[in-house]
Structures are given as structure tokens and as C-alpha cells.
Amino acid sequence: MIEPSREKSAVSMERGRPRYAVVDGPAGQVTVPVPGNRAAGVRLRTQHPGGFWCSTSAGGCGRRLLVVAGAVRAPHFRHERDRADGCLSAHNAQALERGYAHLAIQRQLQHWLSAQGYEARLERRFSDGTRADVYVRPATAEPGVEERMRWSVRDPGAGFDLALLPQALEAPSMASPASPASPASPASPASPASVAHARPAVGTQTLEVQLSALPWARVLERDAGYRRHVAVVTWIFGEQREREALSMRQQRGVSFQVRTRTRTPSQPPAPPGAVSTPATAQSTSTHGIQGGPGSDPAPEELFGVEIGTHHPGRVSWHPLSECHLDGQGVWTPTREEALAEHQQAEAAHRADDEATRTASAGRHLELRRAEQARRLVRAARRGAASTADPEAERGDGRDTERRRWRSLPPVPPSRPSPTRTVQGFANVHPEAGDFIPPQGWAWLQQLPGRMHPAARLMAYRAVVLIDSGPVSDLSFDDVDDPHGLIVAALEQAEFIERTARGWRRADPTRNR
Numbered sequence: 001m002i003e004p005s006r007e008k009s010a011v012s013m014e015r016g017r018p019r020y021a022v023v024d025g026p027a028g029q030v031t032v033p034v035p036g037n038r039a040a041g042v043r044l045r046t047q048h049p050g051g052f053w054c055s056t057s058a059g060g061c062g063r064r065l066l067v068v069a070g071a072v073r074a075p076h077f078r079h080e081r082d083r084a085d086g087c088l089s090a091h092n093a094q095a096l097e098r099g100y101a102h103l104a105i106q107r108q109l110q111h112w113l114s115a116q117g118y119e120a121r122l123e124r125r126f127s128d129g130t131r132a133d134v135y136v137r138p139a140t141a142e143p144g145v146e147e148r149m150r151w152s153v154r155d156p157g158a159g160f161d162l163a164l165l166p167q168a169l170e171a172p173s174m175a176s177p178a179s180p181a182s183p184a185s186p187a188s189p190a191s192p193a194s195v196a197h198a199r200p201a202v203g204t205q206t207l208e209v210q211l212s213a214l215p216w217a218r219v220l221e222r223d224a225g226y227r228r229h230v231a232v233v234t235w236i237f238g239e240q241r242e243r244e245a246l247s248m249r250q251q252r253g254v255s256f257q258v259r260t261r262t263r264t265p266s267q268p269p270a271p272p273g274a275v276s277t278p279a280t281a282q283s284t285s286t287h288g289i290q291g292g293p294g295s296d297p298a299p300e301e302l303f304g305v306e307i308g309t310h311h312p313g314r315v316s317w318h319p320l321s322e323c324h325l326d327g328q329g330v331w332t333p334t335r336e337e338a339l340a341e342h343q344q345a346e347a348a349h350r351a352d353d354e355a356t357r358t359a360s361a362g363r364h365l366e367l368r369r370a371e372q373a374r375r376l377v378r379a380a381r382r383g384a385a386s387t388a389d390p391e392a393e394r395g396d397g398r399d400t401e402r403r404r405w406r407s408l409p410p411v412p413p414s415r416p417s418p419t420r421t422v423q424g425f426a427n428v429h430p431e432a433g434d435f436i437p438p439q440g441w442a443w444l445q446q447l448p449g450r451m452h453p454a455a456r457l458m459a460y461r462a463v464v465l466i467d468s469g470p471v472s473d474l475s476f477d478d479v480d481d482p483h484g485l486i487v488a489a490l491e492q493a494e495f496i497e498r499t500a501r502g503w504r505r506a507d508p509t510r511n512r
Contacts, residue, residue, distance in 0.1 A: 058096060113134070117139055118137065122135075132206035206233050216244065231442065306320065451485065455490070
């Protein structure tokens with residue numbers, strides 16, 4: 001959902017009177033804003049004789065709306081008499097505003113991607129129920145895993161039989177007319193070994209527009225779900241979602257935000273690189289926004305989207321027309337600068353960690369030496385006392401044994417295992433460098449770059465070396481991970497499963 005650029009603008013919506021409507025049905029997506037004056041309101045009614053709706057795609061009620069353009073009150077949309085009850089506009093106007101803005105951003109992104117030669121689909125639903133805001137793939141790309149037909153082979157004894165798995169083929173147009181498919185019988189499910197491991201098609205991406213608040217754990221969960229179907233996932237947060245954008249930048253090195261800008265038809269387009277001011281920047285509707293005389297004007301004439309690149313302490317905004325999509329996701333004029341800043345910050349963080357560990361090791365060594373010196377002094381004093389008092393040495397035997405026990409040298413502490421550090425593990429298991437899991441390495445993108453080497457080795461440990469143990473087995477002493485991000489990433493990528501006593505290796509057939 002889109003986050004309004006100016007939160008106060010949504011408060012101005014009167015009860016049951018939305019500021020936007022759609023013209024293509026109760027679940028439509030072609031959005032028009034409230035007219036600015038009476039003449040515009042009359043013209044809007046003339047342009048759309050089919051009427052207006054409160055779109056269910058934006059969270060509305062799906063009922064018809066009327067354009068009121070009188071001589072006294074400002075033009076506005078309103079529900080038919082006694083029809084606003086139960087509509088989101090009556091009790092949560094801001095949520096409805098975000099819904100219409102979300103439609104606007106989605107359709108504007110679709111128009112932007114189509115102009116670059118991509119095939120973009122809105123609200124793309126995958127076979128496991130996951131739904132992507134904007135699913136993208138090159139127009140000439142091969143079908144992705146969700147469009148491929150996956151077959152199982154059964155041999156009932158005489159010959160063999162081909163059957164299409166029930167979760168295959170979402171788009172019927174992709175099927176071969178010469179290969180009729182019959183669903184596999186529930187009584188004889190296909191063997192997991194007969195189905196190839198599904199991999200996202202090369203070049204597929206999804207753009208996720210998140211404008212309402214969402215717990216970070218839920219963001220990571222949804223991100224992992226998308227990565228099972230596409231190669232690249234780019235999150236674009238609303239202007240008010242600073243916290244989520246900061247968390248994403250800390251994990252991936254770069255994050256993006258979005259805001260919208262409207263202007264009247266007479267207002268000239270903003271020059272390249274210009275950033276909208278509070279007087280001109282406000283959240284609004286969608287690609288397909290209509291208004292003014294004539295038919296549907298181009299979206300850039302009335303509505304603009306700006307993409308912000310998150311930097312430490314600031315956000316640099318650029319019009320969508322100055323950005324493009326590449327193999328790593330959304331590209332903005334300052335994306336590489338933001339990545340370089342993040343890498344510098346990560347390097348400084350690693351240097352600070354190393355300095356802290358060195359200082360801590362030095363203090364620990366000094367404390368050990370001081371303790372050994374005190375023990376030597378105490379032992380010397382006990383030896384001097386026993387020499388001065390021979391009777392004390394004889395005693396009853398127990399005192400002598402107690403003094404001898406106390407004078408024994410301290411037991412040196414056990415040396416830590418060499419595999420408790422990243423470099424030590426890599427030295428002991430050099431074969432881990434050639435390890436490639438069935439899941440691939442795309443799941444590493446949800447972790448900060450400094451954790452990637454450790455996460456790769458932990459994946460090797462969980463898949464090859466050990467199949468269960470305490471959670472402490474999945475950490476290194478020289479990797480700062482207080483929030484357990486590596487363990488969470490391994491679990492989301494289906495390497496491990498959490499148990500009451502720790503973890504165990506994930507079994508893909510356990511839940512089948």
C-alpha cells in the first residue's frame with residue numbers, strides 16, 4: 001500500500017467522500033482524482049457517462065460514486081444516499097487513500113517497465129498462493145517455473161503413463177495443444193525424485209511496493225517466498241516507512257522509497273532531477289489517472305512517481321523517468337553511490353570489530369598474567385611458611401595434602417576449536433568453497449554482505465557435516481550476529497528446521 005506524501009491530506013477527506021474513484025467497474029484500476037473546480041467536475045461526468053465506483057482493488061466497497069459539482073461546495077465524490085456505511089472511507093480514510101495510491105504506483109511502474117521492453121503483470125499470483133505486486137520478465141525470456149509444465153512418470157507395470165502434476169501450469173496458453181493434461185491421482189502421488197528442482201527463470205523479477213507498516217519479520221518471510229519464484233526482488237517503501245527502508249539498506253546495501261507528485265494539465269513538467277516541494281508533492285492516484293478535456297492523457301502529464309535512494313541520514317529523489325530496471329533491480333542515478341557508502345560503512349564496522357577483539361584479547365592476556373603472578377606469590381609464601389615451621393609440615397596428613405593441592409599449578413584453559421572462526425572452518429574444510437546447495441545462493445541477499453562468507457559455511461555444515469544440534473552450532477565467534485540473522489536465513493531457505501532443543505536438517509519430504 002502506498003504511503004501518502006503528506007499525511008494531513010488524507011485527514012481532509014470527509015466521511016464517506018473519497019478523493020478518488022475508478023471508471024472501469026467495481027474492482028477497477030483506472031483512477032480519476034476529485035475534480036479541482038465545478039467546470040472540471042461537469043467535464044469529468046461528460047467524459048465518463050458509464051459512471052464511477054469506489055474500487056474494491058483499493059479497499060473500497062465497490063459501490064457507485066457520484067460526482068457532485070455544485071455552485072457552493074467544492075467538487076467531490078460521494079456515495080449514493082445511505083450507501084457509505086460499511087465502506088472504508090467512512091472509518092479509515094487514510095487506508096483508502098493508500099489503496100488508491102498503491103494502484104497508482106503499480107500501474108505507473110507497469111507503464112514504465114513496458115516502455116523498457118519488459119513484460120509486467122500486476123498482482124501476479126504464484127502456485128503456492130504468493131502474490132507479487134509487479135511481476136517482471138523480459139519479453140523474450142523463456143517461461144519461468146510458474147509457467148512451465150512439470151511432468152511425472154508412472155509405470156503401472158505395462159508401459160508408462162505421463163501425467164501433469166496438479167500444481168503445474170498457471171497460464172493455460174503455455175500448454176501444448178498436442179499434450180492433453182490429466183491431473184495426477186491423489187491416491188498415487190508422484191515421487192519427489194521424479195520432479196526436477198524448480199529454479200526461478202533467469203531475468204524474472206518482482207517489484208514490491210510497501211506503503212503501510214509491516215513487521216520486519218513479515219517482510220523477510222514474504223521476501224523468501226518471492227525468491228522461490230523470481231531471481232531478483234526489489235522492495236520500494238513508502239515515504240513514511242523510514243524504519244523499514246533503513247533495515248533493508250543495512251541488509252542489502254541499498255534500499256528505495258517512493259512518493260507521488262501531481263500537477264494540473266497547465267503545469268509544465270518538472271525538469272530532470274528536480275525534487276518536488278511540499279507545495280507540489282502529494283500522494284495521489286495511478287497510471288491511467290484521467291482528467292482534463294479529451295480522452296485519457298498520458299500518465300506523466302498529470303501524475304509523477306519519484307524514487308528515493310536511501311543514504312545515511314538522507315534520501316535522494318529522482319523522477320521515475322530517470323531510472324531504469326537492470327539485472328540487479330531498480331537503478332537510480334545514486335544507487336552506486338549508496339552501495340559504495342554502505343561498503344565503506346561495513347568496512348569501518350569490521351575494522352571497529354577487529355580493534356575491539358584485539359583490545360579485548362590484550363586485556364584478557366594481561367589479566368591472565370596478573371593472576372599467574374599472584375598465584376606464584378601465594379605459592380612462594382606458602383613454601384616459606386612451611387620451611388620456617390617444620391611442625392606445620394608434619395600435621396595430621398590432611399593439612400599437608402590440602403597445602404600440596406593448593407600449590408599445584410593452575411590447569412590451563414582448553415583451547416577453542418579451530419572451526420569456531422570463519423577462517424579456521426575454511427582451513428579445516430577447504431572443500432566447502434566448492435559447495436553449491438540446491439537452493440542456490442540467492443537467499444544470501446537478505447543478509448548483510450559481511451555475513452555472506454559465514455552463511456555459506458553454515459549452509460555447508462547443515463547440509464553435509466551435521467544434521468542436528470544446538471543453535472550455537474550455527475554461529476562463529478568472529479561474526480557479530482546478535483539477532484540470529486544467519487539462522488533465520490537458513491531456516492527461510494529451508495536448510496534447517498527449528499526444534500525445541502535447537503535445530504535439525506530440513507527434510508523436503510516431511511510435509512508432503
